[in-house]
Amino acid sequence: MIRQQSFSRYLSSSRTLFSESARTARRRRIALAAVIGATVLLAAAFQPAKAADAPASGPAAASAANSAAASVPAVAPASAPAAAAAPATPGAASAPVGEEMVIRTMGPISYVCGGIAADQQAKLREREKNFNLGVLFTQGANGEYLADVDVKLTRDGQTVAQFRAGGPRCLIRAPEGSYNIEATYKGQPKAIKISTGTRNAQLRW
Known part of the structure; x- marks a missing residue:
C-alpha cells in the first residue's frame, strides 16, 4: 500500500x-x-x-530618360555668319538676271543691260538716244536671247570696261572712236568691232 x-x-x-x-x-x-x-x-x-x-x-x-530628353526643346546650332560681299573688281561689274536696269559707270564708259521682259525692252528703247553703242546677245537660228554674258570692251588694245551682262541687250556710252567688244558665253568667246553710233550690233552663239 x-x-x-x-x-x-x-x-x-x-x-x-x-x-x-x-x-x-x-x-x-x-x-x-x-x-x-x-x-x-x-x-x-x-x-x-x-x-x-x-x-x-x-x-x-x-x-524615362528618353521621355525627359524629348521634353527638352532642341537647340539649333548657331548658323554660320553670312558670307561677306565680295569686293568689286576694278573695271568689272556684274548684273544678275532680273535685276532692275541701272546705268553703271567705269571711268569714261557707262552702260546698261537688260531687255529680257517686254517692259525692259521698252525702257531700253527710251534710253537708246542717250548711248552711242549697242549690242545684242543671242543664240541659235531663232535668235534666243542670252543673259549672263561676260563682256570686255577694248580700244587700241586697252581694256576700258569689263562686266557681265544681266540681259541680252547692252547700251554703252563711250568716247568717240572704234571699240572691240569681246563676249564670252559658257566658255565660248565671240568678238565684234564697232564704232560709236552703232546701236544694233549682234553677237550670236
Missing part, C-alpha cells in the same frame, strides 16, 4: 514536470514565432522605401 502511494506520487510529480516543460517549450516557440513575424513585417515595411530611393535602371530607366 505504501509502495503504491509512492509510485502514484512519483507519477503525479512526473506529469507535473512534463506539463511545465511542455508549457515552457510552447511559450518559447510562440515567442520565437512572434520575433520572426515582427522581423518579416519590418523588412517588408522598409523594402518599398529602399526601392524608391534606388535609381531606376533597365528598360524603365531608358524609357
Whole structure:
C-alpha cells in the first residue's frame, strides 16, 4: 500500500514536470514565432522605401530618360555668319538676271543691260538716244536671247570696261572712236568691232 502511494506520487510529480516543460517549450516557440513575424513585417515595411530611393535602371530607366530628353526643346546650332560681299573688281561689274536696269559707270564708259521682259525692252528703247553703242546677245537660228554674258570692251588694245551682262541687250556710252567688244558665253568667246553710233550690233552663239 505504501509502495503504491509512492509510485502514484512519483507519477503525479512526473506529469507535473512534463506539463511545465511542455508549457515552457510552447511559450518559447510562440515567442520565437512572434520575433520572426515582427522581423518579416519590418523588412517588408522598409523594402518599398529602399526601392524608391534606388535609381531606376533597365528598360524603365531608358524609357524615362528618353521621355525627359524629348521634353527638352532642341537647340539649333548657331548658323554660320553670312558670307561677306565680295569686293568689286576694278573695271568689272556684274548684273544678275532680273535685276532692275541701272546705268553703271567705269571711268569714261557707262552702260546698261537688260531687255529680257517686254517692259525692259521698252525702257531700253527710251534710253537708246542717250548711248552711242549697242549690242545684242543671242543664240541659235531663232535668235534666243542670252543673259549672263561676260563682256570686255577694248580700244587700241586697252581694256576700258569689263562686266557681265544681266540681259541680252547692252547700251554703252563711250568716247568717240572704234571699240572691240569681246563676249564670252559658257566658255565660248565671240568678238565684234564697232564704232560709236552703232546701236544694233549682234553677237550670236
